Amino acid sequence: MKVIVIGAGLGGLALAGGLRRAGIDAAVYERDQSPLIRRQGYRLHLSDVGIDALTSVMTPERRAAFLATAHTPSPRFVRFDPTLKESEVLEHGGLHLSIDRQTLRDALLADVAETITYGMRLTGFQDAADHVTARFDDGTTVTGDVLVGADGINSAVRRRYLPHARIVGTGLVQLYGKIPAELAEGMDNVFTAITGPGHRMVGVALTRDYATCSFGARAEDLPPDVLLMTEEQLRSLVMDMTDGWHPLIRRMISQWYEVFPLELRTSVPIPPWQTTHVTLLGDAAHAMSPAAGAGANLALRDAAALTAALAHGGPLIPALCSYEQEMIDSGFAAVRISAADGARVLGQDPLPSGPPVRPA
Structure with a gap:
């Protein structure tokens, strides 16, 4: 065959x-x-x-x-608000x-x-x-x-x-990047989501060597050329869109690297x-x-x-x-x-x- x-x-x-x-x-x-x-x-x-x-x-x-x-990681999904107040915890069974x-x-x-x-x-x-x-x-x-x-x-x-x-399309655009692992201390879960107003979300997940950090938002709330922006422009955009969020989240975005945008589809x-x-x-x-x-x-x-x-x-x-x-x-x-x-x-x-x- x-x-x-x-x-x-x-x-x-x-x-x-x-x-x-x-x-x-x-x-x-x-x-x-x-x-x-x-x-x-x-x-x-x-x-x-x-x-x-x-x-x-x-x-x-x-x-x-x-x-x-x-x-x-810890076998759970955890959600925080922009002040890093815990708002949801879902425990997962099995190995992750x-x-x-x-x-x-x-x-x-x-x-x-x-x-x-x-x-x-x-x-x-x-x-x-x-x-x-x-x-x-x-x-x-x-x-x-x-x-x-x-x-x-x-x-x-x-x-x-x-x-x-x-x-x-799902109506969402996600920006993917990395941050130093030490910035994700206390967020060692299968996935950690920080969700704010207007369906804005910062997602964090640790690996052995780094943590991924993603930012998601509704497509209509982002610039029409977001898929063409440079890494520096994307970082600046997300800093603006998370203004007033917890200082730790702001440090994550300020140290974001290897960032690229992706339209989410299904x-x-x-x-x-x-x-x-x-x-x-x-x-x-x-x-x-x-x-x-x-x-x-x-x-x-x-x-x-x-x-x-x-x-x-x-x-x-x-x-x-x-x-x-x-x-x-x-x-x-x-x-x-x-x-x-x-x-x-x-x-x-x-x-x-x-x-x-x-x-x-």
């Missing part, structure tokens, strides 16, 4: 690793010219779901080495880790680097009775038994395969689709608000579940159908939970209601 994986993000790399361990041929095609070309965030939250998935997609030695780099995104990506990449071809932009695919052929913008074609769209929220596979599936749940030799995983299928901290965990879970389905040895389409049923149900359930949490804590727009509009 040969599996064509489109996208070398966390989900695509995890799938390639799992397939390789299962003895299945995987070829990964990534549109970026290198794995370091885009900033996608810093700290990630791993729950039991993601940690367990690493068992099947990494070698035991690689997994142990990676987990040794993780930080274990704070990890560095690039460290995880490097660990996943280490065992599958030779399977990846960079600079390959998918332009289409053809699904036949017993195989699927992918086409790329340099004229290359590749044929395999399965094509997996692991190419993120802007998935080229999803746009062609499920043109009625929608990605919509998928809109759709009904199950007919199974073919093409499938999706992670954000390509069920992108969501970061409010529940579930996105990376679900991408890893999808990779482990798809690996297990393909390694089972039975007929291919039933195996893919079984994988998709669980992926769609649990993935879109997480989208709804994340949207609800985002609306409650961050002021996110509600998910659009009503059936999807299918192409004529």
Whole structure:
């Protein structure tokens, strides 16, 4: 069996690793010219779901080495007001880790680097009775038994395969950056949110070496060119927007570094689709608000579940159908939970209601 994986993000790399361990041929095609070309965030939250998935997609030695780099925060979500008065505490069960995104990506990449071809932009695919052929913008074609769209929220596979599936804005823009770890003393939780008037939020989460610091606000309350601003301009903007907040928060923003803006978007749940030799995983299928901290965990879970389905040895389409049923149900359930949490804590727009509009 040969599996064509489109996208070398966390989900695509995890799938390639799992397939390789299962003895299945995987070829990964990534549109970026290198794995370091885009900033996608810093700290990630791993729950039991993601940690367990690493068992099947990494070698035991690689997994142990990676987990040794993780930080274990207090298993709770804590919310403060701008004076740092505690307003909400939610206790979490299970194991929770704070990890560095690039460290995880490097660990996943280490065992599958030779399977990846960079600079390959998918332009289409053809699904036949017993195989699927992918086409790329340099004229290359590749044929395999399965094509997996692991190419993120802007998935080229999803746009062609499920043109009625929608990605919509949440109404929020998030600015991501880092602060020295010592500034987050007393905030060593799975996530700490300081929420103020007008749905303004400063989020803090520790890793072993630094703390992430994010600022979120409604898009209409930010300058129209916020996505083009320099780091210095973004820092100045947030200092203005947190005027009067606790001095510790102000120190965090004044020492913010490696800051970049991102418009937050989400998928809109759709009904199950007919199974073919093409499938999706992670954000390509069920992108969501970061409010529940579930996105990376679900991408890893999808990779482990798809690996297990393909390694089972039975007929291919039933195996893919079984994988998709669980992926769609649990993935879109997480989208709804994340949207609800985002609306409650961050002021996110509600998910659009009503059936999807299918192409004529």
